[in-house]
Amino acid sequence: MARKPFIAGNWKMNLTHLEGIKLVQETAYKLTKAETDKVDVAVIPAFTALRSIxxxxxxxRLPLSLGAQDVAIEDSGAFTGAVSAEMLAALDVRWVLAGHSERREIFGDTDADVNAKVKQILKYGMNPILCVGETLDQREAGETDTVLSHQVTKGLAGISHDDMARVVIAYEPVWAIGTGKTATPEDAxxxxATIRATIAQLFNEDVGDAIIIQYGGSVKPGNVAELMAQPDIDGALVGGASLSADDFAALVAAS
Incomplete structure (x- = not known):
């Protein structure tokens, strides 16, 4: 099945809203219509820049879609510092990350938390990017397949077949994020492929064939083409390289 490539730039905790505006303007200027017709492109700024972007x-009328980096589990209430799915949807946010490794590792998001966030994102008409990946210790112990299958299964618990058409999965091996280390294209x-097979088992082969799976982990203009040439990699969740208009536009062009 032909799946349209999807490149998303996760800015993490970087850039003020003014810096974000400048970056988006420069990036959009460098992208050609042929490139954005071929590849879906999203930017995922910090909460403070969402309205400006x-x-x-x-x-x-830029050929970009807007994403958010996280979402609260609750609809509303006394949860100081949290941002609800309804608030994001009101800003025309299309994509929301759920279960990014930094949320899991630093902030303690559990599989149950991630699943609740996926459901909130879908409830308010947005599309989740469910992030999964193994640590270095898990990889060295030969547990990668088990960890990925577990995180996918728990993250998608209770999600309907129909809603799966709105879900993207991002495979981000924790040991390759922000470290300069990249899994080989074959490893990625x-x-x-393990994620796709798990989706097929949970739902059916058609859902497994159709789902967009991104790779995330030190993706750069110099390695994206080789990664994207792999049969089960449909895009990239980009960190550091998305903070440079030159790098991000080059990365989209090479996808």
Whole structure:
């Protein structure tokens, strides 16, 4: 099945709203229509920049979609510092990360938390990017397949076949994020293939064939083409390289 490539730039805790506006303007200028017709492109800024970036994308009709880095489990209430799915949806956010390794490792998000966030994202009409991946210790212990299958299964518990058409999975081996280390294209594809097989088992072969699976982990313009050439890799969740208009545009062009 032909799956349209999807490149998303996760800015993490970087850039003020003014810096974000400048980056999006420069990036959009460098992207050609042929490239954005071929590849779906999203930017995922910090919460404080969402409104500014949304206004820019909508006002200038830029060929980019907007994402958010996290979401609260609750609809509303006394949860100081949290941002609800309804708030994000009101800003025309299309994509929301759930279960990014930094949320799991630093902030203690459990599999149950991640599943609840996926459900909130879908409930409010947005699309989740469910992030899964193994640590270095798990990889060295030969547990990669088990960890990926477990995280996918728990993260998608209670999700319907129909809603799966709105779900993207990002395979991000924890040991390759922000470290400069990248899984070989073959290793990255093996992880994505495990995820695809798990989806097929949980739902059916058609859902497994159709789902977009990104790779995330030190993706750069110099390695993205080789990664994207793999049969089970459909895109990239990009960190550091998304903070440079030159690098991010080059990465999209090479996808």
């Amino acid at each position: 949304q206004t820019l994308i909508d006002g200038d 594809n093996t992880g994505c």
